[in-house]
Amino acid sequence: MMNWWWLIGGVLLIEGLMPLLFTQAWRQTFEKLLQLRDGQIRFLGFVSAAVGLLLLWLNR
Template sequence: MKNWLFSSLGLMLVIEGLMPFFFPQGWRDTFKKLITMKSGQIRFMGLVSFLLGLIFIFLGR
């Protein structure tokens, strides 16, 4: 169980690190847009991301 958890967290960090590494200006622009969004919009994006992640986990099993 621990191996699966650490592998999943490591893969998430690798994927999240790709955009700032390869496209730092695009990453910066994205965060500038996020700052101007309302809390409800950010929560909705988080919910969609969460649900897609769950779907991918279940499809991968």
């Protein structure tokens, strides 16, 4: 059970470092994401979730 806390903590650390260290690039990325259509955003979410599940499965 403790491994999940490490995983969540690691994700939050990486997510927090991006806007902290690369503020302008982070802002530009979000501006580009806002221009995508809903289907494109859903596809990116699907791919991201699939890769995450694959990594979790490989780590078991």
